[in-house]
Amino acid sequence: MYTTLISVSQLKALLASKQPTLVFDCTFELAQPLAGDAQYVQSHIAGAVRADLDRHLSAKGAPDAASGGRHPLPSREKFAAWLGNLCFDNEMQAVVYDRQNANYCGRLWWMLKWCGLDAVAVLDGGWQAWLAAGGATETGEGPKLAASQFALAHPKSSLVTTDDVAKQLPRPFQTVIDARAAPRYRGEVEPLDPVAGHIPGALNRPFTENFDGNGFFKPAGQLRAEFETLLAGRHPASVVHHCGSGVSAVPNLIAMEVAGLGSTALYAGSWSEWCSDPARPVARG
Numbered sequence: 001m002y003t004t005l006i007s008v009s010q011l012k013a014l015l016a017s018k019q020p021t022l023v024f025d026c027t028f029e030l031a032q033p034l035a036g037d038a039q040y041v042q043s044h045i046a047g048a049v050r051a052d053l054d055r056h057l058s059a060k061g062a063p064d065a066a067s068g069g070r071h072p073l074p075s076r077e078k079f080a081a082w083l084g085n086l087c088f089d090n091e092m093q094a095v096v097y098d099r100q101n102a103n104y105c106g107r108l109w110w111m112l113k114w115c116g117l118d119a120v121a122v123l124d125g126g127w128q129a130w131l132a133a134g135g136a137t138e139t140g141e142g143p144k145l146a147a148s149q150f151a152l153a154h155p156k157s158s159l160v161t162t163d164d165v166a167k168q169l170p171r172p173f174q175t176v177i178d179a180r181a182a183p184r185y186r187g188e189v190e191p192l193d194p195v196a197g198h199i200p201g202a203l204n205r206p207f208t209e210n211f212d213g214n215g216f217f218k219p220a221g222q223l224r225a226e227f228e229t230l231l232a233g234r235h236p237a238s239v240v241h242h243c244g245s246g247v248s249a250v251p252n253l254i255a256m257e258v259a260g261l262g263s264t265a266l267y268a269g270s271w272s273e274w275c276s277d278p279a280r281p282v283a284r285g
Helices: 008-016 035-042 076-085 105-114 126-132 162-168 182-186 220-231 250-258 270-274
Strands: 021-025 093-097 120-123 158-160 175-178 239-242 265-267
Touching: 008 021, 008 093, 008 126, 093 105, 093 126, 105 120, 105 250, 120 126, 162 239, 162 265, 162 270, 220 250, 239 250, 239 270
Parallel strands: 021 093, 093 120, 158 265, 175 239, 239 265
Antiparallel strands: none
8 A cells, every 4th residue: 555655666566466546647737727637638647537626626616615715625525426436435546646746636645635545645756757667648538437435534634724723823732834935935925815925933845845856755864854954843743734725735744744754734725715814914024
């Protein structure tokens, strides 16, 4: 069972073994929401199904959304129903990938954990690594799968709300890590949300810092050293990750697990939900 990362060679062996596995292509472009579908149709890992951030991994405007912000989480029940429609069940291994340094497939990795599945892994190096290694690809809209049933189980990932974060702000039990680029964190620019800045007391680690120059996660020891330096004595279990809308924060969360620092929490509403209420404090600099 793979629970954090899977290499290209490991995925090739897994698919050849005929162990029940479903691969998800989560490619997405924030500035061009339809581009991910087009790239999937043009070419994807053979047998992979499509998972789109807007259509499948978010619930904009849904009254039963599990979080706020620009990309609110769908309810666990609706998400489980979508998985069942893909013939995905609790006995299968899930492998997720994208073309953007796990920025988007990390969301699906976390959501599957949130719904109780442990056997889900990010393809290290993503689509680019698969292509470079000569992995099998196909074109078109993907396989047509019969319906199955995915049963919700106790969450294996932790979701915190805006109220949770706000209540813990003055206390030492919470360490907020902001995954946005440094200029957004400092409040110098804000291209997406109406207010610039960050949650008071938050530390900054842009999610891109988890990868080497080829798009692979850095070695576990290096990640551990970097996070320990960032935390400066704070306990890893106190960490709550966020970003702009609960998507690009997840690579930081995965990196901490790869580093052996344990499971940490996600504030899925993130900055877009936090700054939607002018009464909430904002820090800059």
